Amino acid sequence: MTDVLLEIHTAVLNGMATSPRHFAKSAELVAEDDFAGTDLSEEAFRARLTEDGLHGGALTALWSRTLTSWDFAENPRWSTDTEPRTEERRTAAYDRLRLGDDLRKALDAAVPVARTAGAVVIAREHTPWYTPERAASRSFYWRAYEAKLRGKGWTEAAIASLDEASRAVVERLTDPEQASPRQTKGLVVGYVQSGKTANFTGVAAKAIDAGYRLVIVLGGTLNLLRAQTQRRLDMELVGQENILGSADPEDVDTLVGIDYVGDDADWDDFVKHGGRPSVLGAFDIERLTTREKDYKSLERGIRVLEVEKREQTLPLHDPANLHRAAARIMVVKKNKAVLTKLVKDLKQIRSILGELPTLIIDDESDQASVNTTDPKKWEKGSTERTAINGLISQLLGLLPRAQYVGYTATPFANVFIDPGDAEDIFPSDFLISLPRPEGYVGVQDFHDLESPLDPSERTIANSQLEAHVRGIWDHTGDRLQEAMDSFLLTGALKLYRADRGVPEGPFRHHTMLVHQSVRTDDHAELALRINTMWHQAGYASSDGHARLADLWAADFSPVSEARAADLPNPAGYDELRPYISRAKQLIGKGGSPVVVVNGDTDRYFEQLDLDFDRTPHVWKILVGGTKLSRGFTVEGLTVTYYRRMTRQADTLMQMGRWFGFRPGYRDLVRLYIGREEPMTRTTTADLYEAFEAICRDEEVFREQLAQYAVLVDGKPQVVPAQIPPLVAQHLSWVKPSARNKMFNAELVEIRSPGRPIEPAAYPRDARALERNTERWRPVLHAFTSQSTSFTLPPGGPAGSGRPLPALTARVGHAELLAVLSGLEWEHEGYFQPHLRYLAQLDGRLATVEDWLLIAPQHSQSSRIEASVAGSVPMSLARRSRQEGKSSFSRIAGVEHQLLAKGLIDAAADPAEADGAVGPRTGVALVYPVVEGKTEADVQDAVSRGEADPSKVVMAFTLIPPRTATDSTRRLLRFQAKDSRHGDSAIVEAPAL
Structure with a gap:
């Protein structure tokens, strides 16, 4: 039966490919010859949209394509003053179509404006x-290609x-x-x-x-x-006709040896152009x-x-x-x-x-x-x-x-x-x-970034962490068995949903990833352990079912109820139990639930039978290392047990195989990752924190x-x-x-908000040391001769209760920054990354009002005092440089650094602040250092109570207040060098 209204609307909208025009007039012109008498009223249009909403009709699809294309158009001539994907752009289209308010509301309900970013x-x-x-x-x-994506179920907004x-x-x-050749790189x-x-x-x-x-x-x-x-x-893209070439698709003999024909279950889904493109007027x-x-x-x-x-x-x-x-x-x-x-x-x-x-x-x-x-090893000019x-x-x-x-x-x-x-x-x-x-599931879906909720208020409904992330350890020990139970449960839940109308396509593959080492020997041992645990799990026994029932009730049932109420979910474990056996059978097919993925050759991967495109069903636990961390898409990945640490952000991010699209089972995804592992065990305690940090980097x-x-x-x-x-x-x-x-x-x-800044590569040249000491003169004169006694905060080293005497001074941020900006270093630019940060603490990044300077004093029995650049007598410190290097092995004593850190931490907590250090005050430990191994070396640097400025290293440790940052919480920034400008870095663009 001919769909008259659809034909009229199709003809009208095809004529409006570049811009919308008066719809009613255009429809009347189309209808007056072949479709006279058709009801073209807006009421009939709205009624059809309502009917389509129940059945996913073609007319709504047609309008969805058209409205979305107008929504996404860049600088269209018919609406130069509106931005893409906005209500204003949609209103401009409606105005040109001359549609009434009720029809506009009906179209908005059927085809909402896509809010996706460009x-x-x-x-x-x-x-x-x-x-x-x-x-x-x-x-x-x-x-x-566009038609292919539409056939795969892509929304019009996603295609646009x-x-x-x-x-x-x-x-x-x-x-x-273009006549003249030109390359571009992007x-x-x-x-x-x-x-x-x-x-x-x-x-x-x-x-x-x-x-x-x-x-x-x-x-x-x-x-x-x-x-x-x-x-x-x-x-x-290429399509069947181009693959077949001159072969006759009806002649079996001509198809021998042609890709995909006869051995690819999806051959019928390959793009069909309707004939050789060159015959159809293309190429x-x-x-x-x-x-x-x-x-x-x-x-x-x-x-x-x-x-x-x-x-x-x-x-x-x-x-x-x-x-x-x-x-x-x-x-x-x-x-x-x-x-x-x-x-x-x-x-x-x-x-x-x-x-x-x-x-x-x-x-x-x-x-x-x-x-x-x-580049340092290249020959000059090459x-x-x-x-x-x-x-x-x-x-x-x-x-x-x-x-x-x-x-x-x-x-x-x-x-x-x-x-x-x-x-x-x-x-x-x-x-x-x-x-x-x-529909993409990324890092943000496993972390509560910038959540305003206190951790105690977070639930599976409002917290990504609570819904999807589990620790590697609990009070009973390793949770690998629980992760495997989760894998079996989620497989059964997928089968349950497939039986109740959720498209089976997303559930073709069902996988679990176990990734904890790069060593192949470890993989074999772990695979053997998992295989043994699987066969000893008792999944067919009453104890096994009881364990699965408890996990379903405690974890999967509440999460699915809160996050996937629109999908079929069993009312109780008994309703899910019949699917456990089928899921277990699929996972254990071939005798083992485990596949080890760690080879280096193409032949190795060909033997695995892990081609997700060509294999009908892959329901397995994958154990591996780096070969699972880039390019290799693990289809159907639902449960991940992840323990491997790396210190490169891009490597770590590429290991996130649990990212991707999870249609129909997003609520079932679980990530078991190092969060609260006991310190006595091996290192995964910071792994979750690392992923959150690189998410912020990105x-x-x-x-x-x-x-x-x-x-x-x-x-x-x-x-x-x-x-x-x-x-x-x-x-x-x-x-x-x-x-x-x-x-x-x-x-x-x-x-370094709340963290120590302790440069160590001070110059060796006596004249540079003298110039640096002179630059410190204004600040050194601020120290009072009256010693202050500090007490190390609780939790310090043994004997921390004893008093720590020190001279103190308080100087403004600008005054200290002026000193630091003029200092010379053993390597040019050495202190510059810190200085860039400190220079922003004048209100641009955050506000630091002043600094409490602390010059620790040695005990009376070992103290050697001298005036430095006209200061009050100060206790000279003795330090040695690392062998073969320009850097000192340390500057601040452990107790002194704990003291300074304690003052900063207390200032951040109003309940503990004592007024000596406020939330906008930094702490600086200042040490006039004499390089040497004995007290005699220090004595040689003093004459008549004055320290020789050419023999003194004015060393320091700074701890900015914890408020000295912004909402991004980033710690470091990098840029690339440009060889066209020597060793200089790329020039920064002016800020907005």
Whole structure:
């Protein structure tokens, strides 16, 4: 039966692709010939929307696509004064459609305005070429991809968001039709397991439509990962007709050996174009790699390209040739042998390369691609590169029209690449931060960041930690058995939900991850332990069921009730019990519930049968190390038992395999992680804190990108090569990246609220020491001759109750900062990161009013006193430098530092503050130090009661008040050095 109303609305809205117009008039014009008499009233429209709301009808879907496209449009001519994804933009569309108030309300209810954030872009100015008109005129592969996503159940808002984000990348590439060659380099920053592949598939589709004729995807370091990327592109972009080529899909004999045909259960889900694209007025895509075969030879592809030049006198990039030529795609592993073969072949056909618009997509671009050789070891005037980085540089050198786009969720290593190295992959043209996708489960979903609630008030309903995070230990010991019980329970709950109408697709795979060591011997031992525990768990016994029932009642039932009331949940364990046996059978299939994942070779992974794309069901406990920490998506991951510590933020973040999309079982996700492990056991006590810190690092980075992405007078505030220090570190022992990826990083700020600042690399030069002592003169004169007796706070070392005598002074923050700013150090810039922080404590970052200076006095029997730069007599301290180094081994005594820290901590608590130190007062321990090993060395530095300023090191330890910070709570910031400016760091952009 013909849906007349749908046909009329489709015809009308198709005619409004670029802008909304008077809807009623347009509908009457469409209806007057073939659909006369159709009820076109707004009442009939509203009634249909109500009916569609009950059945998910096509008319609502049509309006959802149209309204969402208008909501997301960038600077549309019909509404230049409204921002995308706002009520104002939607109202502007309604006004042009001339819709009544009741219909507007009905449409808003059916298609709410998407509140998703847009991509954040920091980029150099570029010549606009990828206009909406040009994008719409050549969109064959993008439209096919868009339809594929819609068929997979993507919402219109999610598709529009991807459309917007992928357009942001493509429009900053060079126009493929441009006469003069030009390369661009960019970086796209997503979230761990957040759909970066979807974005670069969209970018590839649009770039190919626009005229890019060679796409090289660098896809992982293992063939399993490369093959996953190949299959994804083949399924959602290349499509059946291009894969089949000249083969007849009805002739079995011609299909032999063709990828996916006959051995991939999802073959019918591959994109269908309705015929060979070249026959349909578009162009074909030829694959130069397949699911099973990495790059072998480019010879045939280039010869075809040469033949396809319709106008031989014109270059390939001329529109007369470009849009008739087939595109080539290859998905290449980041492997030295493979890339060397590619580079070698390209050198042999160099003549065509200058005409070939090429897109290089580097997946996980901070892995293997970054140069990790130490610049200090390079020969003068030369750059030494690691293998993969060098081969990528060669590719860029051979392809003058190549555009390089790196993708990563952990961009810190990429940001630290030298912007002045023209042959490297620093994203000199653009840096794009993708929005957090709808439905994504990330770090924020396991931490209560900035929660205003007191920990005692947090519940499973208002706390992510209470709902999803469990400790490794409890009063009975290790909770590994409980984690395994949770895995079985959640498997049964998935089966229960599948039987009650929740789509089974999300439950195809069900996995648990156990990750506590990088050592392969540990993996084998742990797998044996888990296998033994599984078979001894008594899951078929009454005791086993009682244990599961208790866990369900205490944990999963209340969490699901609070967080997933709209999903089917059993009323009691007895209702769930029949599914336990089936879940146990699926997990234990093959005799063991465990799969160890720790190999280094492609052959090893092929034997595991862990290809989540091709294996119908994977219900297993995965035990492994680094091979589970990057690129390897663990599908269906529901329970994680995590104990492995690392001190690099990007490595730690990539280990978060529990991030991703969890449709239909988000409430069931559990993370067992080191939180309250007894100190007598091995180290996981700070692991949860580490993840929270790197979450803050990531958010600060994204927030500052957004701040500097705002255009001022239509111009960018900064370009990528001028990005100010954006990489923050909130936990001092978790660095942004590995040391060999931070050779070009410079620490520019160290924040120490409530923490000691104790520099130790004082100058050795006598004249520098004398100048430093003289700079301290104004502050030293503030010390009084009256000694103050301090008492160490409770909890100190043995004998802490004894008095600690000291001279004291109180000086303003500006006065102390003036002294510190003028000091000389053994290494230039050594104290600068601390000084940058202290300089902000004048009200910009926080307000520090004054400092209590404490000069500890030795006991009378061992005290050697002298006036320093005209001060009252002060007790001289004796310290020694570390052997072979310029730094002293320590400055402040343990008792003295505990005293200063106790004063700062007490000031932060109004109940304990005694008035000596307020919440805006810092404490400084001051030591006139004489370098030496005996008291005679100290005596030699004193003459007639005066200390020789050339022999005195004015050493100190500062502890700023705990209030001396901001809401970000970051501790460190880094920036990259630019070789074009010598050893100087990148100049900061002016703040907003």
